[in-house]
Amino acid sequence: MANIDTTKEAILEVGHDHGHDDHHDDHHGDKYQSSFVTRYFFSLDHKMIAKQFLFTGMFWAVIGAAMSLVFRYQLGFPEADMEWLQPLLGRWIIVQDGMGSLDPEFYYALVTMHGTILVFFVLTAGLSGTFSNLLIPLQLGARDMASPLLNMLSYWFFFLAGAIMFSSLFVSTGPFSGGWVAYPPLSALPQAASGSGVGMTLWTLSLVFFVVSVLLGGVNYITTVLNMRTKGMSMWRMPLTIWAFFVTAIIGLLSFPVLVSAMLLLMFDRGLGTSFYLSEIFIGGQALDYVGGSPILYQHLFWFLGHPEVYIIILPAMGIVSEVLSVHARKPIFGYKAMVFSILAIAVLSFIVWAHHMFMSGINPFIANIFVIFTLIIAVPSAVKVFNWIATLFGGNIRFTSAMLFAIGFVSMFISGGLTGIFLGNSAIDIQLHDTYFVVAHFHIVMGVAAFFGMFAGIYHWFPKMFGRFMNETLGKIHFWGTLVGAYAVFWPMHYLGMAGVPRRYYRFDTFDFSSSPGFDTMNQFITIAAVIVFALQILFIINFIISALKGKIVKDLNPWNATTLEWTTPTMVPGHGNWPGAIPAVERWAYDYGKDSDDGKDFISQVTPLKEGEHDGGGH
């Protein structure tokens, strides 16, 4: 026991945990936040860092989505005059005979940047970074992360990665254009395309800093979850959000270093003339002196990260959705333990399915079979989760708030997108479907739109905790219904394009016979128009976000959603650094006692309420 005290003292001395006593006077400011700069920029407070991640993520989401509108415009209306975009895109719009058209090279750059930005900056950093930071200490009953300093560095490395990527948009040869997966030789030979020069160098640099950010964050999240839980908060009493963030951090920690290795070898190939990924190649009739490299090796290394990455994106959304569904259905989450075990099962399986991205890369069909089997097995824990979400809703006293609508929308998207995953997971069907719009439709629905829905559910739900105000519900509902219908309108038709064999990543279809499959050109126009409408709705969301943060309805009730979890037990709506000015509350029960009559006439029992005589704790059954 003496050991515990001394270690606590040690933390205090290095100034990282805020001890129980240093918050009596004024818990709104602490010694680290004395100036404007340390409060809003180099803040050590996990809640401020969460907001930094959120704002940066939103900035990148707008940029990434706007890029998709430009290439959707090209796909839907290839004959249209794009000269009016010239003030924005400059010489990437080629004007000939009074007709402006998009530079094909820049089209590829846009597709590449859209993928990179959305996958890494928005749905990894923006989603996991925001909510892991906000919720892990608050829901576990900790003053802050294990190391607030590393946490701050995690954000600033992300910022640096973003700044470098942003600058690559403005170099004269353009940003990298070889696809977000950056396969060699396109990525390894600077002379392969105009974006493969400086653009690719900046891309690589940016990603390495991004990985540093993810690892610093991940080390912190894991350590905090395992070491900083308040008294009584056993692992089996943690809300599913925390389970999801925790497992996400583990996956990230084990998979992102592999990407660094892949990038390291790529840099050697690019700069120092080694032949890890480059085999005998002729460019312009001239033989390069690379011998014996294997581009497939890169694909293996990349997808060893790349596949877990999609779970890094979707698991936090799943955690948020589980929590929001339970709170707003006023029911305990159905099958809490099954939920946890399916998160763990998904995490394990995510590491042994990477080659399903490479069925058409020339891997041995017998090896492909193994990956098919593991891929299909992932459907099992996924289906368990879907079943539990629906069972949680069943018979619930549902409050259709914006947060709840987005959580339900998530379940819908996850089912729709998940089912097409079963098609794509078959190496035989993949012969027809690979590299078509079917793939685009699949991953956009299952990890793009679904993850965004999880993020929106989280933002609407925890907005009061972040800003002390509610978001406008009417605008929220318009946002939800518009986005739900719009997102299906964008991605559903793509399945038909894909089944007919329309390839992805093509600039235009001059020789592709659309007349044999009538309506595909108008289908592309329809998708583009729907995408513009969905984009406009997200702008509406951002307007709602900003206005609500400044002028929204002030939250009077400290626990506006009647939730059981610890973040709603702080004595002020937006707590200062240290979260609880007095002692940290101890936890007495699991996180999902909804629909149970409490002593004060409410329909939920907070986690801090002691168990009654003879009462069984939930979850453990």
Next chain:
Amino acid sequence: MQLVGQVPLKKKRNKIHPYKFALWVACAAIVMMFAALTSAYMVRKSGGNWLEFTLPNVFYINTLVILLSSISIHGAYLAFKKNNHKLYKILLSGGAILGLTFVTLQYQGWQELIAQGIELKTNPSSSFLYVISGLHLAHIIPGIVAIVLAFIFAFIRKQEVTPLSKLRLELVVHYWHFVDFLWVYLFVFLLLQ
């Protein structure tokens, strides 16, 4: 069924300091990086066009050097805990010198290879050797910086044995042991391949 939440948790937790735990988690990430490289090595090797060569002799000596430095640093830690400041300084200096020797000898090893005509670009097998040993060296250097800092502090004034100073030293020792065993793994891997 026994309720999970009723298990007395207080006893189990806080045994390991969060910083130390965080260090181990970070080490797991580093392990994954090298696991990726060594598996890439095996995959690439099975692809043919693979130049076989023997590891430089210096690498054998160097493995011994880094093992000795680990022992020395660990001895320094034990001496520190017993408040034997003189022994602590001696063993810490020994560890630092051996660590720096490792870096120099590693460079010597590369020179030895280059003298045989095995350069970075010669063949994927040599490229891998340079990348793996180079990346390991990149992880040795922060360890040496930490040891040298501890060394400087030790000579400026006598270090009191407080939980904080003990923790600091433990972090250094753990990391140093980690990069030591990492090298042993890499060396054995390269030897057997």
